[in-house]
Amino acid sequence: MDEPRDLSWILNHLGEDRSQQRGAVAPPIYQTSNFCFPNVAAMRVALADELQHPFYTRGNNPTVELLRRKLAALEGAEDCLVFGSGSAAIAAAVIQVVKTGDEVVCVSKPYTWTRKLLSLLMPRLGVTTHFVHARDVREIKAKLRENTSMIVLESPNSLTFEQQDLSAIAQLARDRQIVSLCDNSFASPLHQSPLAHGIDLVAHSGTKYINGHSDVVVGVLCGSAARIRDVFRGPYMTLGAILSPHDAWLVLRGLRTLPVRMRQTAETSTQVIDFLRAHPRVARVFWPHAPEEPQAALTARQLRAPSGLMSIQLRNPQHVETFCDRLQRFLLACSWGGYESLAMPILESSKSASFQGAADGLPAGLVRLSIGLEDASVLIEDLRQALDALSD
Numbered sequence: 460m461d462e463p464r465d466l467s468w469i470l471n472h473l474g475e476d477r478s479q480q481r482g483a484v485a486p487p488i489y490q491t492s493n494f495c496f497p498n499v500a501a502m503r504v505a506l507a508d509e510l511q512h513p514f515y516t517r518g519n520n521p522t523v524e525l526l527r528r529k530l531a532a533l534e535g536a537e538d539c540l541v542f543g544s545g546s547a548a549i550a551a552a553v554i555q556v557v558k559t560g561d562e563v564v565c566v567s568k569p570y571t572w573t574r575k576l577l578s579l580l581m582p583r584l585g586v587t588t589h590f591v592h593a594r595d596v597r598e599i600k601a602k603l604r605e606n607t608s609m610i611v612l613e614s615p616n617s618l619t620f621e622q623q624d625l626s627a628i629a630q631l632a633r634d635r636q637i638v639s640l641c642d643n644s645f646a647s648p649l650h651q652s653p654l655a656h657g658i659d660l661v662a663h664s665g666t667k668y669i670n671g672h673s674d675v676v677v678g679v680l681c682g683s684a685a686r687i688r689d690v691f692r693g694p695y696m697t698l699g700a701i702l703s704p705h706d707a708w709l710v711l712r713g714l715r716t717l718p719v720r721m722r723q724t725a726e727t728s729t730q731v732i733d734f735l736r737a738h739p740r741v742a743r744v745f746w747p748h749a750p751e752e753p754q755a756a757l758t759a760r761q762l763r764a765p766s767g768l769m770s771i772q773l774r775n776p777q778h779v780e781t782f783c784d785r786l787q788r789f790l791l792a793c794s795w796g797g798y799e800s801l802a803m804p805i806l807e808s809s810k811s812a813s814f815q816g817a818a819d820g821l822p823a824g825l826v827r828l829s830i831g832l833e834d835a836s837v838l839i840e841d842l843r844q845a846l847d848a849l850s851d
């Protein structure tokens with residue numbers, strides 16, 4: 460089919476079959492666990508390829524498939540699977556690729572549960588992981604062995620936003636038949652395309668920008684048709700960490716406004732960063748688009764526009780708790796990428812068991828901010844009153 464591929468066509472038209480749904484503009488929710496057939500022959504056809512044909516909702520469901528098609532197109536991928544969480548998407552990819560005796564190289568300080576998957580769960584299955592900073596591709600190269608089967612990246616990472624050179628690492632992986640995966644949650648499919656750099660698999664926590672409304676937990680995995688089919692037949696169907704049709708519908712609704720939300724967030728974040736960089740109680744901002752960013756060349760090469768997740772380091776680390784407690788408009792909460800602005804005191808919250816490990820090597824006094832869709836002036840005023848109230 461000769462189809463246009465611009466962004467609004469993908470979001471408004473791709474996969475929508477309105478003539479089959481009595482003209483309804485919004486797609487129906489196929490809230491069904493199973494599908495029936497007129498005869499055994501038709502049943503046999505569906506059962507032979509559960510990725511393509513609705514048979515049972517743990518496999519294919521039309522509402523979920525509509526979301527998959529749009530996300531694949533946004534990532535420039537042949538196919539895509541969606542999961543009940545971003546963590547499930549990453550775990551499914553790893554479980555599909557590695558086997559007992561293999562090694563994985565992973566960027567240091569990945570998302571907490573990516574780290575736990577690789578440092579706690581996979582070792583029980585005989586898979587060892589080396590965590591490396593990976594600002595320089597040679598750090599990865601130095602850890603590659605005969606039995607390395609996977610490289611797991613997160614660029615930028617979601618606490619201090621270090622980036623990895625995706626093209627160089629993809630090349631290194633290809634040459635040795637190692638499968639590469641990049642967690643692309645920070646950038647969203649709109650601002651960075653790891654597959655175009657040669658990376659094999661892209662994962663997202665769709666909970667963040669893709670859904671954007673803080674009401675669904677969802678994961679995304681994109682790649683070639685063959686790789687996605689392998690994941691589908693393996694961990695996707697056996698672990699069953701699927702997204703429900705109703706949640707898929709909510710994510711479709713969130714996705715419609717992704718470009719508008721990303722544009723607004725980029726604009727507001729730039730203003731907020733300008734304010735924070737100039738404030739005497741802020742020692743440092745962490746944001747790939749800040750003027751002092753040490754990896755500015757990579758930012759220019761890999762990221763098309765700014766996202767709204769950033770960290771600030773307070774000059775006096777003792778002030779983190781007071782600063783956070785004084786914020787009125789920023790909500791104190793984990794997660795990010797929604798319509799609402801959030802603050803997360805990194806080391807303070809890391810004193811809880813579930814955050815251990817993620818905090819290794821992080822500077823003291825770090826507060827992560829997720830910029831939502833409020834007016835920049837409202838957010839800056841809130842940050843100003845909370846910072847100004849701190850003693851020196």
Ligand SMILES: *Cc1c(COP(=O)(O)O)cnc(C)c1O
Pocket residue numbers: 544545546547570613616617642644645663664665666667676677678794
């Ligand atoms: C939140 C997050 C995840 C995990 O996604 P869930 O949807 O919460 O399971 C993975 N990677 C990054 C960078 C995240 O921020």
